Amino acid sequence: MSGRRTISRWLVFVIALHLLVIFAGFFAPYDPAEQDRKNPYLPPMRLHLVDHQGHFHARPFAYGVKLREGSFDQYEEDRTETFPLKFLVRGASYRFLGLVPSRLHLFGTETDRIYLLGSDSYGRDQLSRFLYGGRVSVFAGLLGASVTLLLGLCVGLAAGYYGGWRDDLLMRLAELFLALPWLYLLFALRAFLPLAVGPLEAFFLIIVVLGIVGWARPARLVRGVVLSAKERDFVRAARGFGAADGYLLRRHILPETSSVLLTQATMLVPQFILAEMTLSFLGLGVPEPVPSWGNLLSSLQQYSVLVSYWWMYLPALIMLPFFLGYLGLGSELQERAEPYKIGR
């Protein structure tokens, strides 16, 4: 199979997923922060085409739900009520691309709320939270990984290429960063920041923190690659012909690091999405009620949620295609960058 075709497939897949979270306002039926207090921990509603009397409906519909008498989280279907699914409905207001105010949603119902992925402990729609949460997490992960890799690349190149005392200095610094007890440092960092951090500030804060904490490992890897690359015959030859440092780095050494960077990137993005969960716990993540994937996953830390509400796992399951997309794209790009190394 031609590598180029596979790449474009992966690319389309990943882009499609990203569009889903970028246009979360449109795809999500509700405001992710809206609490529906009479429906906490509601299981996903089933969509029907055939009703309980055997009649077929062209428009999918859901039955209403009722809390079982005297219980907190046990629901039963109330077949006297049906909610037909409508497409392109008007609902909660949001800003299209963060600019244009809009009320248009892909789907919804005209009467009561419909929960395709169930609801959380406040009765908030899990599907809407997942889509909106993806915005924060995916982009914090991507940007965080970019910052990390950029820092790592610069330091690694400088250390590996110039060597000597610069190498020593940079690598000792990297080791220091790896050895620091980050959890406690982040506690300290939190103390310096103003008490309440808004969602936007929190978002950039996450990126900066991830970048600073993460650069040392890629820097060491890049340095290793650069060390071996600069001794290659073709690099020596180029140097012999009088190539300047800038040219050598750009033209001959940088491409050598691409495979390391790509594999790092595909690993870092999912890792950073999870790291955001830890940061939330330290008060450095996005604050309630703004959703993020870290927030969605953190409810699974509770044993009672784990054993009682299976739909709370769904966000984790839907994250898998995202991670898979990065992985697939990464390995294809790597293959393309160095076809002679991996080869088929």
Add this chain to the structure above:
Amino acid sequence: MAASPPRKSSKEELLVLPGEIGRSGGRLVVALRSEPKTLNPLTSVDIPSREVIGTMQADLVHINRATQLTEPALAKSWKISPDGLRYTLVLRRGLKFSDGYPLDADDVLFTFRVYLDEKVHASQRPFLIIDGKPISLRKVDAQTLVFQLAKPYAVEERLFDGLAILPRHLLEKPYEEGKIAQLGALTTPPNQWAGLGPFRLKEYVAGQRLVLERNPFYWKTDTKGNRLPYLDELVFLFVPNADAQVLRFQSGETDVISSTGAENFSVLSRDKKDYTMVDAGPGLEYNFLFFNLNDLGEKTSADLLQKQKWFREVKFRQAVSVAIDREAIVRLVYQGRGAPLWGLVTPGDRRWQDEKLPHPPRSLERARALFKEAGFSWTTASNGESTLLDSTGKPVEFSIITQSSSAERSKMAALMQDDLKQLGIRVQLVQLESRSLADRVTQTKEYDACVLGVFSSDADPNADVDVWLSSGRLHLWNPSQTHPATPWEAEIDRLFNAQMYARTFEERKKLYDRMQEILWDNQPMIFLASPDILTGARKSVGNFRPAVLQPYVLWNVEQLYLENDAVNASR
């Protein structure tokens, strides 16, 4: 079976406990949240230590955790002089410590000498200083003691609850050498530690468990004359995490679970196999929201000073209070296993409720009216979202801090955030690690609002003296004041002090009711909800009657027993 045959000599005055007759023998396993720090009643402050010490020590007069009333314990009777200044207590005859040494009035004299010694820093000392003067006592004969108070003290004999009587024969020498506070490590050899409680030290395995064995000299019997306790062994396992405690209980490694969250309780109730889950009803924990009302001076940020202008406005606090959906808090945070609160006295405290206290339901209209009266107004943005503005046109927004370790309080804050959003107030939630939260509230005072809870140790107002007096360290909205900052705080101080020394319950109740009404009018703390005490035990555990006062399950540990098969199985 028993280590020593019950010698029913006429000299031994044992206490006969009514209740179900149990079977002797067996071992009960209980989980503790962490290792107890000490076995020494003088230095214990953490809950696990107190729970363990409670089963190893005994007091002169005891509060029955079920009835919440006092009962004779080591003292078989007491008499209070008409002027309320002299308490005469008569000890039971023929009692022995768990190592067989006899108890007499000298042990009591010694105990109070230690408690009152400033150099020991006993945690009990503040409760024995009445109106600035320590209680004095003297021995009349080997069985009789007289306590002299400087002023009539309203709690009366409840004062003696939890004051463990110490063994003079073991502790006098270390005390003279000034080493008594260092004693009581868990590694203490069992033969060097003794008490008057139903169990005594047997074995400690660091990081894993503490094993206690039956005290053969214990001074209670059942109605058939069997000497209590029934159990041969009481084992405390150290299980740090609440979820892990549930798993241990489910797998049968522990026999009781003493307090669990509503979510875990419903998991256990749903798949109960061989255990009974009991909702003992609302306890004495009250959760509340409070605003920063400290007098901060110049060095504080202008932003916080500006916000404090709102917080100090009593109508602002009243409006926030009436905007909160307390029913939703009870339903969503405690799954309905709790009670909404409008005052500090929880439904678990049966004697001190103020029936006149209003319980208004949530009303946004009322909140809007109050904001309007206080000079606030609204502006509406293009997308239909309204924002509350103060009289200078500044949008009202503040942050609420909660402990990241308390999912329940964080959840309350998230619900309030949504409640207040409907009034156009933007609330930000900040979770802090417990220690840095405490630091902000009591030291740096850099916060806007905070959600916290207080566990009262007793169903008596005096237990929370540190919270209500303006000079108290836990007077959270403005702690450790030198002079009451507001007239109503001065009035609370006056009422609280007056009830402390009032003579009759009716008189105290009237003063305390008045105090609750002042708190309601001024809303320095906006009371939210009180969780139920949720417990469970294996079906084979007999006499399992959880109470809403601590220790919830082990308060009648001497009466707990294991049924037939369970005794054999655990051997």
